Amino acid sequence: MKNMFNYHMPAKLYVGAGISGEVEKYIKGDSVFIISDPFLYSNGAAKKIGESLKGKKVTYFSDIEPNPTCESVDAAAKEARAVKADCVIGLGGGSALDVSKIVSCLTTNEGSIYDYYAGGTRVLGKRETTLMCIPTTAGTGSEVTNVGVYTNKKAGIKMPMVNDEFWADYAVIDCELTYTLPKGVTASTGMDAFCHAIEAYWNKEANPICDMLAMRAMKLVLDNVRTAYSEPDNVRARSNMMEASLLAGIAFSQTRTTGIHALSFPLTTEFHASHGVACAVTLPAFIKISTEEEAGKMQLLAAYLGFGTVKELAEGVERLMRDIQLPTKLGEIGVKESDLEHITEVGLSAAIIQLTPAKMDSETIFNLLKSIL
Amino acid sequence: MKNMFNYHMPAKLYVGAGISGEVEKYIKGDSVFIISDPFLYSNGAAKKIGESLKGKKVTYFSDIEPNPTCESVDAAAKEARAVKADCVIGLGGGSALDVSKIVSCLTTNEGSIYDYYAGGTRVLGKRETTLMCIPTTAGTGSEVTNVGVYTNKKAGIKMPMVNDEFWADYAVIDCELTYTLPKGVTASTGMDAFCHAIEAYWNKEANPICDMLAMRAMKLVLDNVRTAYSEPDNVRARSNMMEASLLAGIAFSQTRTTGIHALSFPLTTEFHASHGVACAVTLPAFIKISTEEEAGKMQLLAAYLGFGTVKELAEGVERLMRDIQLPTKLGEIGVKESDLEHITEVGLSAAIIQLTPAKMDSETIFNLLKSIL
Numbered sequence: 110m111k112n113m114f115n116y117h118m119p120a121k122l123y124v125g126a127g128i129s130g131e132v133e134k135y136i137k138g139d140s141v142f143i144i145s146d147p148f149l150y151s152n153g154a155a156k157k158i159g160e161s162l163k164g165k166k167v168t169y170f171s172d173i174e175p176n177p178t179c180e181s182v183d184a185a186a187k188e189a190r191a192v193k194a195d196c197v198i199g200l201g202g203g204s205a206l207d208v209s210k211i212v213s214c215l216t217t218n219e220g221s222i223y224d225y226y227a228g229g230t231r232v233l234g235k236r237e238t239t240l241m242c243i244p245t246t247a248g249t250g251s252e253v254t255n256v257g258v259y260t261n262k263k264a265g266i267k268m269p270m271v272n273d274e275f276w277a278d279y280a281v282i283d284c285e286l287t288y289t290l291p292k293g294v295t296a297s298t299g300m301d302a303f304c305h306a307i308e309a310y311w312n313k314e315a316n317p318i319c320d321m322l323a324m325r326a327m328k329l330v331l332d333n334v335r336t337a338y339s340e341p342d343n344v345r346a347r348s349n350m351m352e353a354s355l356l357a358g359i360a361f362s363q364t365r366t367t368g369i370h371a372l373s374f375p376l377t378t379e380f381h382a383s384h385g386v387a388c389a390v391t392l393p394a395f396i397k398i399s400t401e402e403e404a405g406k407m408q409l410l411a412a413y414l415g416f417g418t419v420k421e422l423a424e425g426v427e428r429l430m431r432d433i434q435l436p437t438k439l440g441e442i443g444v445k446e447s448d449l450e451h452i453t454e455v456g457l458s459a460a461i462i463q464l465t466p467a468k469m470d471s472e473t474i475f476n477l478l479k480s481i482l
Numbered sequence: 483m484k485n486m487f488n489y490h491m492p493a494k495l496y497v498g499a500g501i502s503g504e505v506e507k508y509i510k511g512d513s514v515f516i517i518s519d520p521f522l523y524s525n526g527a528a529k530k531i532g533e534s535l536k537g538k539k540v541t542y543f544s545d546i547e548p549n550p551t552c553e554s555v556d557a558a559a560k561e562a563r564a565v566k567a568d569c570v571i572g573l574g575g576g577s578a579l580d581v582s583k584i585v586s587c588l589t590t591n592e593g594s595i596y597d598y599y600a601g602g603t604r605v606l607g608k609r610e611t612t613l614m615c616i617p618t619t620a621g622t623g624s625e626v627t628n629v630g631v632y633t634n635k636k637a638g639i640k641m642p643m644v645n646d647e648f649w650a651d652y653a654v655i656d657c658e659l660t661y662t663l664p665k666g667v668t669a670s671t672g673m674d675a676f677c678h679a680i681e682a683y684w685n686k687e688a689n690p691i692c693d694m695l696a697m698r699a700m701k702l703v704l705d706n707v708r709t710a711y712s713e714p715d716n717v718r719a720r721s722n723m724m725e726a727s728l729l730a731g732i733a734f735s736q737t738r739t740t741g742i743h744a745l746s747f748p749l750t751t752e753f754h755a756s757h758g759v760a761c762a763v764t765l766p767a768f769i770k771i772s773t774e775e776e777a778g779k780m781q782l783l784a785a786y787l788g789f790g791t792v793k794e795l796a797e798g799v800e801r802l803m804r805d806i807q808l809p810t811k812l813g814e815i816g817v818k819e820s821d822l823e824h825i826t827e828v829g830l831s832a833a834i835i836q837l838t839p840a841k842m843d844s845e846t847i848f849n850l851l852k853s854i855l
Binding site: 113114115116117118119120121122123124125126316317318320321322324325348352356359 | 698729
């Protein structure tokens with residue numbers, strides 16, 4: 110007997126330019142708690158959504174850092190409980206969405222995030238507060254995953270928490286929210302989406318549903334990220350990038366990621382590269398070795414994306430990264446040869462690295478990193 | 483503002499050869515009510531699943547006809563209530579799955595299906611009984627839709643009921659259950675899956691997620707239905723057909739269907755064609771006119787499926803239908819020229835017909851039907 114695959118992605122998706130201003134109809138209850146990045150509070154984006162919720166009591170929380178800490182989560186949960194939030198809206202990049210997931214649970218689950226995570230012994234009960242995720246970057250796909258990543262400052266680690274209560278009730282995908290993204294964020298988050306897609310596609314846990322969504326996501330990134338980068342208010346490019354991020358998010362929500370993400374963890378926490386940069390920098394090198402176990406499938410992908418060979422796909426992706434000013438060498442983000450052994454070790458400690466379609470051991474990873482130093 | 487698309491398909495999918503014998507782990511509660519077609523009870527398939535549920539009290543119900551009536555539904559609901567079913571399992575083709583959907587709701591909603599449907603004024607409350615759908619044909623996709631179709635014998639009509647409580651908690655896709663399908667059923671249900679996919683793809687409510695799933699579903703049917711037809715226990719062909727049906731089901735669960743299904747209704751109820759036959763017979767003719775509003779998208783599809791033009795795709799599908807002994811002319815299922823006006827009228831009365839990518843009026847439909855008389 111062979112269990113070919115499982116699939117479960119229960120979020121209700123609403124996709125369209127401008128629809129984040131029309132979410133009132135999905136919200137039951139009176140008290141809405143909007144969690145956003147500080148920038149989205151100061152630029153008025155969070156308030157614009159809050160003000161569209163006629164007759165609701167809206168509370169804003171924006172004390173969120175880029176790699177959100179458990180302390181931020183607990184502070185947000187305290188406020189959400191105080192206002193008896195019926196609905197938690199996460200508005201932002203990955204950080205705000207990740208915080209909204211756990212906070213929407215903590216409104217009716219007592220205690221701290223530490224009680225449920227990273228050695229905590231309590232189990233989250235059924236979420237009773239509505240959770241709506243509204244992404245403002247086209248990259249993380251966090252709106253369609255059941256994962257939140259939180260930083261335990263005391264222990265100095267960043268750890269994912271996976272929980273079925275983290276599936277959003279509503280994922281609202283509005284490309285208008287990305288028009289004001291800085292160029293560098295457009296580039297790095299766009300390549301993060303590409304990594305999600307390709308890591309779902311070549312994943313040892315790949316499945317046909319995710320394969321198809323991932324293929325389309327990669328094509329959309331290749332065809333649109335340059336334009337989104339150079340023409341920030343090009344509606345078609347922004348809309349296509351948002352779609353790419355969504356489809357890639359659904360894909361990797363089922364398969365998880367692989368070596369690219371595993372190695373991104375030390376590059377983010379220790380070298381302070383943004384998540385997308387930390388992922389993209391090893392992407393071309395991983396494409397090259399993916400043929401070790403998935404030659405046929407990768408050749409099909411290369412052809413679908415308009416390349417003759419997998420090597421040409423890797424080169425095309427590297428060219429694209431240069432065009433949108435992303436580093437393609439580890440040296441560009443401050444990594445020295447003497448760091449490679451440590452990065453290898455930390456990367457290998459992430460279980461997802463074994464979902465890569467190539468033998469993942471110290472030697473392979475060290476050599477891969479050295480090839481792009 | 484443009485709402486590009488919505489998407490929601492919350493069922494948990496478990497896909498694999500033989501996994502219908504391993505469902506015990508998903509079932510909470512003690513009382514399981516298995517609804518199956520009579521054939522699946524007499525051949526032992528229902529009992530095999532029931533007997534795998536160690537320590538559960540299992541009740542079987544198999545008094546289900548091909549186009550299930552409201553009376554059958556009420557009879558099943560009465561028994562399910564009597565045994566206080568915690569879980570309803572639907573095992574079968576479309577009929578048994580459709581009955582299981584409404585029965586799983588009626589266990590904790592009082593009254594008859596007539597109270598909630600076809601003029602009934604009550605609204606189904608939240609379903610409290612677990613619903614598991616296990617398809618035994620590769621075609622209907624009913625396991626991943628929120629639709630049930632029931633026949634009101636008194637009024638002489640067959641009507642779909644759409645309800646979010648009809649999404650299965652678990653859809654268990656086990657191709658081993660299709661090895662014993664008669665050839666004619668393999669052929670007709672396989673083409674039903676193709677129709678679901680193409681009707682989702684060219685649909686006015688099409689969306690990118692469904693497009694990708696539909697494309698793969700169509701390719702799988704074209705590549706596998708001949709083998710599944712001629713070699714009933716070819717595992718690869720059966721598994722691929724099951725996957726096709728699943729992906730096509732997800733696709734049309736979001737978009738609904740179009741003219742092919744609209745015209746199938748009178749062909750089923752009045753000319754007693756099976757559902758798949760009634761759909762497939764107009765499929766090549768509809769492919770030909772789909773270019774009226776979707777020329778570019780249909781050309782892309784033809785290329786993806788290995789055809790030079792949309793016309794060649796239509797011809798290829800017709801050839802395939804002949805190879806698997808399906809009628810390609812209305813005359814073969816007993817339709818006479820004098821029937822065409824009535825079929826046109828009934829087809830046009832179905833709202834879904836207006837989701838077809840061509841002008842749908844009496845003249846067009848009459849001519850389409852006449853072209854395949």
